[in-house]
Amino acid sequence: MKIKNKLSRTFLIKSALGLLAIDSSLAAEDKIKMGGIYDFQAIHYKNNGTADQKVLSIRNKEFGLYTSGNIFVDYQLIAENSNLYGAKISLEHTSVNDRAVPFFLYIESELGRVEGGAESSAGKKMRINGYSASCGTGNGWNSRVIASPSNPYKSSEKLIPYITNFCSFLDSKTRTSLKSDYSRKITYFTPKMTLADKHHIQLGISYIPDSSNMGHDNIDVDKQNPPVVSPKYKFVIKDGISYGITYTGKFQDKLETKLSFVGEHGETQAFNKADKTKSNIKFKNLNTYVIGGILTYEKISFSAAYGNYNKSLTAKEIDLISRNSYVYGYGAKYTMGQYAFSINQFNSNHKKNKLNVTSLGMDWEIAKGLKAYIQTNFYHAKGNYIQEGDNIVKSNKNHGILTFLGTKISF
Numbered sequence: 001m002k003i004k005n006k007l008s009r010t011f012l013i014k015s016a017l018g019l020l021a022i023d024s025s026l027a028a029e030d031k032i033k034m035g036g037i038y039d040f041q042a043i044h045y046k047n048n049g050t051a052d053q054k055v056l057s058i059r060n061k062e063f064g065l066y067t068s069g070n071i072f073v074d075y076q077l078i079a080e081n082s083n084l085y086g087a088k089i090s091l092e093h094t095s096v097n098d099r100a101v102p103f104f105l106y107i108e109s110e111l112g113r114v115e116g117g118a119e120s121s122a123g124k125k126m127r128i129n130g131y132s133a134s135c136g137t138g139n140g141w142n143s144r145v146i147a148s149p150s151n152p153y154k155s156s157e158k159l160i161p162y163i164t165n166f167c168s169f170l171d172s173k174t175r176t177s178l179k180s181d182y183s184r185k186i187t188y189f190t191p192k193m194t195l196a197d198k199h200h201i202q203l204g205i206s207y208i209p210d211s212s213n214m215g216h217d218n219i220d221v222d223k224q225n226p227p228v229v230s231p232k233y234k235f236v237i238k239d240g241i242s243y244g245i246t247y248t249g250k251f252q253d254k255l256e257t258k259l260s261f262v263g264e265h266g267e268t269q270a271f272n273k274a275d276k277t278k279s280n281i282k283f284k285n286l287n288t289y290v291i292g293g294i295l296t297y298e299k300i301s302f303s304a305a306y307g308n309y310n311k312s313l314t315a316k317e318i319d320l321i322s323r324n325s326y327v328y329g330y331g332a333k334y335t336m337g338q339y340a341f342s343i344n345q346f347n348s349n350h351k352k353n354k355l356n357v358t359s360l361g362m363d364w365e366i367a368k369g370l371k372a373y374i375q376t377n378f379y380h381a382k383g384n385y386i387q388e389g390d391n392i393v394k395s396n397k398n399h400g401i402l403t404f405l406g407t408k409i410s411f
Helices: 002-020 122-126 169-173
Strands: 027-047 063-079 084-094 103-109 112-118 184-189 193-196 199-210 233-251 255-272 286-297 300-308 325-336 339-350 353-367 370-386 393-410
Touching: 122 184, 122 199, 122 233, 122 255, 169 233, 169 255, 169 286
Parallel strands: none
Antiparallel strands: 027 063, 027 393, 063 084, 084 103, 103 112, 112 184, 184 199, 193 199, 199 233, 233 255, 255 286, 286 300, 300 325, 325 339, 339 353, 353 370, 370 393
16 A cells, blocks of 8 residues: 555656646736636425434524535636646635635646645546436535434444545545645646547546645544544544546437546544544554446436445444445436426445435526526434443434525526
């Protein structure tokens, strides 16, 4: 693993230096691109869980209003040799002001594209998941549903969370909190390489020296509903590698397909939260993958994906119930004029904690850039916890309905 990471790191740095060494002709043209999204939602949430599992708002736990918005500025310099240089920064705001702000520099030429800064990794950008064909919020319900089984003993260190999305450790799961920046990284994408007429592949790789390199080092994964939570330990990934490969193909004029394989590797380091000292327990290194695809024929699209976490960030001394985690999902979307309809299925199993979600969605394109939508999500969860004091495994069930009614404007 160390050899592989060193080779990947060396390749990435040399690729970046190669692009930087391209003929640096004076910029012949510069331009500024601006865009953004504003989303307003009314959300209704009903479940059979305990009061602390209903998380819409403090005073009204079943109904709430939510807003989110972002705007980006992309400044580009186009050189006389057609090489592209630029910088992009995004500003985000939500009802609880809890979003990270991506910002990075980039260089693009016939040799590919290099990005450096606080931005999503190659694997996340290239990933296809089960909600790639969907309406409404897609997988946006993930932060609203039940986070973990309820434990009548209120022992937080005994809880195991549910996996609620096709997650990426190096982009969000080891970030300090949603208010922090993405960890600093350098990313390289190859140009799209032609296999045959209308058939292409592309490769991407990111190197993250330290997943806690984001302005401060108070790593707190508990606040993020990640696939790995340990109230006693904080996790940092050293020499993280995020990679991906995509294939796009067009058959005749009506059938298009895109496939992706993405993964993450890195050395796991665990620290005791109490005193921030390094843990003596050996947690398994990061090693994950997600394979997905989307198929489009005229007005209908199908998407599907499967991901496996290969016992990442687990230890036999800590994870007494199970160390295995996986996720899969699929969906279909049909577009009819101004309207689109979708149905999606999501399933996850995290250390024998199972979550099943069925999503029904509809979009209405009112005008260019203006969309109204509705999405209803039916979920069933069956989870485990360890009874306080005697390590007896207990389980409980939870089910509920989460509905979004929203309007989104993009420009």
